[in-house]
Amino acid sequence: MSFGCCDSDKEAPGRGAMDVEKAVLGRYRAGAESAERSLCCPTEYDRRYLDLLPREVIEKDYGCGDPSAFVHEGERVVDLGSGSGKICYILSQKAGPDGYVIGVDFNEAMLALSRKYLDEMRQKLGYGNVEFRAGRIQDLALDLDRLQAWLDEHPVKTVPDAAAMEAECERLRREEPLIPDGSVDVVVSNCVLNLVRTQDKAQLFGEIHRVLRRGGRAVISDIVCDEDPTSAIFSNPELWSGCIAGAFREDRFLERFEEAGFYGIEILKRQTEPWQVVQGIEFRSVTVQAFRGKEGACLERNQAVVYRGPWNSVTDDDGHTLLRGERMAVCDKTFTLMTDPNGPYAQHVLPVPPHEEIPRQEAGLFDCARATVRSPRESKGSNDAPTKEAAAAACCGGGAIEGDEALDSFEYRLEAAVGAAAAGGALTSRSIDTVQVNLGLRCNMNCVHCHVEASPQRTEMMDWPTMERVLALLRGIPCELVDLTGGAPELNPHFRRFVKALRRDGYAVQVRTNLTVLLEPGMESLPEFFRDQRVRLVASMPCYLEKNVRAQRGPEAYERSIEILRRLNGMGYGAAADLPLNLVYNPGGPVLPPGQAALEAEYRRELEGRFGIQFTRLFTITNAPIGRFLRDLSAHQGEAGYRRLLHDAFNPATVEGLMCRRQISIGWDGTLYDCDFNLSLGLPVNHGAPDHIRAFDLEALATRRIVTGAHCYACTAGAGSSCGGALRTQGA
Numbered sequence: 024m025s026f027g028c029c030d031s032d033k034e035a036p037g038r039g040a041m042d043v044e045k046a047v048l049g050r051y052r053a054g055a056e057s058a059e060r061s062l063c064c065p066t067e068y069d070r071r072y073l074d075l076l077p078r079e080v081i082e083k084d085y086g087c088g089d090p091s092a093f094v095h096e097g098e099r100v101v102d103l104g105s106g107s108g109k110i111c112y113i114l115s116q117k118a119g120p121d122g123y124v125i126g127v128d129f130n131e132a133m134l135a136l137s138r139k140y141l142d143e144m145r146q147k148l149g150y151g152n153v154e155f156r157a158g159r160i161q162d163l164a165l166d167l168d169r170l171q172a173w174l175d176e177h178p179v180k181t182v183p184d185a186a187a188m189e190a191e192c193e194r195l196r197r198e199e200p201l202i203p204d205g206s207v208d209v210v211v212s213n214c215v216l217n218l219v220r221t222q223d224k225a226q227l228f229g230e231i232h233r234v235l236r237r238g239g240r241a242v243i244s245d246i247v248c249d250e251d252p253t254s255a256i257f258s259n260p261e262l263w264s265g266c267i268a269g270a271f272r273e274d275r276f277l278e279r280f281e282e283a284g285f286y287g288i289e290i291l292k293r294q295t296e297p298w299q300v301v302q303g304i305e306f307r308s309v310t311v312q313a314f315r316g317k318e319g320a321c322l323e324r325n326q327a328v329v330y331r332g333p334w335n336s337v338t339d340d341d342g343h344t345l346l347r348g349e350r351m352a353v354c355d356k357t358f359t360l361m362t363d364p365n366g367p368y369a370q371h372v373l374p375v376p377p378h379e380e381i382p383r384q385e386a387g388l389f390d391c392a393r394a395t396v397r398s399p400r401e402s403k404g405s406n407d408a409p410t411k412e413a414a415a416a417a418c419c420g421g422g423a424i425e426g427d428e429a430l431d432s433f434e435y436r437l438e439a440a441v442g443a444a445a446a447g448g449a450l451t452s453r454s455i456d457t458v459q460v461n462l463g464l465r466c467n468m469n470c471v472h473c474h475v476e477a478s479p480q481r482t483e484m485m486d487w488p489t490m491e492r493v494l495a496l497l498r499g500i501p502c503e504l505v506d507l508t509g510g511a512p513e514l515n516p517h518f519r520r521f522v523k524a525l526r527r528d529g530y531a532v533q534v535r536t537n538l539t540v541l542l543e544p545g546m547e548s549l550p551e552f553f554r555d556q557r558v559r560l561v562a563s564m565p566c567y568l569e570k571n572v573r574a575q576r577g578p579e580a581y582e583r584s585i586e587i588l589r590r591l592n593g594m595g596y597g598a599a600a601d602l603p604l605n606l607v608y609n610p611g612g613p614v615l616p617p618g619q620a621a622l623e624a625e626y627r628r629e630l631e632g633r634f635g636i637q638f639t640r641l642f643t644i645t646n647a648p649i650g651r652f653l654r655d656l657s658a659h660q661g662e663a664g665y666r667r668l669l670h671d672a673f674n675p676a677t678v679e680g681l682m683c684r685r686q687i688s689i690g691w692d693g694t695l696y697d698c699d700f701n702l703s704l705g706l707p708v709n710h711g712a713p714d715h716i717r718a719f720d721l722e723a724l725a726t727r728r729i730v731t732g733a734h735c736y737a738c739t740a741g742a743g744s745s746c747g748g749a750l751r752t753q754g755a
Contacts, residue, residue, distance in 0.1 A: 103215055127158045511540040642747055695716065
């Protein structure tokens, strides 16, 4: 076993990351020279596969489990932290001549050891299906052998040399990745993930997700603990390199997979007795399996599944509740996942396909937030089964909202409250002053409140030809502002080029940033770029308290955000009139934001008093019950109450100022939406207006009827909500 880079879920107090990394690297270099038993957690392996292995490979392997036991013939496998090569050489026998095995390691001593026996094992097996590649497991796109070859010809001696190296790294990741997207069936690892640095762990799980094909799986053996390690444990280099200090807390380990977008997460094996007990904390080995493939739209195709039992009911990671023996309505994506014979669910459910299949291109939307029993007449195609249009209306708010007590549809409430201004419940555009452009759904974070469900593993990105179309159509719109959003829009590879083109054409440009992305590799110079281009910034800062930010955005988000805010202040952001720095507050649960003016005063007092941070304005934005926020609501049984809260807080005075009436949103693929919430729900511009930039019609779009639904209550509740904050002063 070796490692990518070392640390744990928490930093060692008073000890720099490089000290820890040196301790681990040195220990495993030594372990490649002579066997070190203390690094090994006792594990049983199938003797049939060990008999062919060189003795040195077995003796100098350090692991805590056997993920190879769950790999099958013909599969393409990547082993993270392959070390001496033992697991890879076992996998080569299990996968057979039709399979392929790639070991990835960062430790040059371990790579030399594993590569030493390639020819010998090829001769013993009669085929060669193994290779070992140099790379960091948290960056499976960067081929370190190729980078080293480039460095041999381009040594780094100056700052421009370093910039050239960074550019080459990005080129290698993009054009010659170590492990391409969706290219493997299984990712395995044996006691390595706990050695990756805290700041790299989200990226690590995202990389595992990225390289797996749809339907592929991760099988990971690692050390977990039943309590958080103490400061004394964190401060001990021996315990770091011994897989103790960096161990995941057992519940947090499973959450990491869920946050990265995996499904069907299952503990395959758990050590009964602890491997070690340190300061009363138990450390033991577990092996976890998790699948990739729940990305995509939720479509209504009249499918259902029947849960076999034995429990009365079960709930999956996405909040689908299955009642024992009932025909539970599910979307097409969930039906496929649950009935896949190679997936984790098939043995627990019975499929109920529709009598007549509904083509995907004709399917409407399905609301996965509700647990609904499917009438047999629906799957049989009865005349009184809900139509595609009715199903979409139920999802998008065209009908009453279900709950303890039926709630009025947004359109009905709008017509009753506003009357002629919204005849027939129709909301219409006034003009297009702002064009919002979603540059992609990739993000370096997995925020709990994210309505677009952005994450490190998302690959949807606007390409340059689409950006050129956007630039062309903008020249025909008298808009005042181009608002760039995502995901993290900065992660789009054409981001800087696009911003420069917009500024060259004279547009005011606003970027919605999560702040932490500006500390990602290759992003360090973006603050200067923003300043030089006079870009307006809208920065996510969901609270001024650290614990609340951590709850929504994960560990270290608060510290990293403070660091970047201070840097931006140093450049004039938040003070200079032409460098506005606006912060965004999102509630941490199913509540409305407090008064914007009062909360802004609290932000100023806390941030300036504690950190000397200045900002221009605070925007309070209500969370819409969609995307990841909806899943979190459902998981805590809070959806019905929150929908009722939004419904009852409807404020007709907010309707005139709704952002959808003066803006158009362009999706990463060029599809047109009334707002970013509709983009998240897959509801493009409709009612006769063109829904793609290829057919952009300013006159039709500037007076279009807006697609509305139950989610619109979020923008009209209380003081109202828009991308620019509250629409009314408190009490208005």
